[in-house]
Amino acid sequence: MLPIYLLSLRVPEGSVPMFEAALEALGGALDVGGPDEKGLVPLQLYLGEDPGRPAVYAQLSVAAMVTGCDVPEFTLELMPEIDWVAESRASLPALTAGRFWVYGSHVDRKPPSGSIPLLIDANVAFGTGRHETTRGCLLALEALAKDRRRKPRRALDLGCGSGILAFGAARLWPHLRVLGSDLDAPSVSVARDNAKLNRVATRVTLVESRGYRSHEISRRAPYDLILANILAGPLCAMATDTARHLAPGGRVVLSGLIRRQERQVLARHRAVGLKLERRWRIGNWSTLLLRRGA
Incomplete structure (x- = not known):
């Protein structure tokens, strides 16, 4: 433990x-x-x-x-040495976010018909699907998948945590190659295990990186889709790098911000050429979908 x-x-x-x-x-x-x-x-x-x-x-x-x-x-x-993971799992039922059905290994019922199941256990990595920001990103992914004219081929999940968003993208687009990164080494380890459990390990690569600094991130750029569910401050600080790593016409999903931070985050990303397409608000939390011009 x-x-x-x-x-x-x-x-x-x-x-x-x-x-x-x-x-x-x-x-x-x-x-x-x-x-x-x-x-x-x-x-x-x-x-x-x-x-x-x-x-x-x-x-x-x-x-x-x-x-x-x-x-x-x-x-x-x-924190006290209790098996907090087991305690958390026992109290976490499966949940839905659009077609996504997020569940832990303790859930013994079958996924609903037509759903996209994602197996994510509570662990040291952020992202069990229960936070409003994660759910907002999953809803954004599903909305993007409905646009059949644009199918992303390369995606980056920046600050991937448990890997839930990277796996969701991989399940939506069978030919998509996803790179997930996190600055927290234990989270990367957890995400790699989760990728195997969700049977996407051959299409989702996971690396440790602080922001866009990893050579692997630069090597695979540009990306048709970037997912960044982190915090408002880092989102603003990395706006220029985000725009630089997006392919023309590429989309970025930003979350980890509360409603009153929307204006700040949008202003910074508009300044580097990104335009708002849509937003999702769940409780006091916001998820933003932006696009780079063609």
């Missing part, structure tokens, strides 16, 4: 994007709550290894300096 470390802190609502970007450097899976009566937003980062308090403080100091606020107090603790 892998150890899980939990980093917890609260930051002013207006500074959330900058702290999200700062915490990205530590890897792991980030959970962002709603603001309390003082306007403070809780951030919880789940990590597969201990980054050390000095490293955490260094990242938070940069965000605090940029936003003009104090370095927030934080706790970093090893």
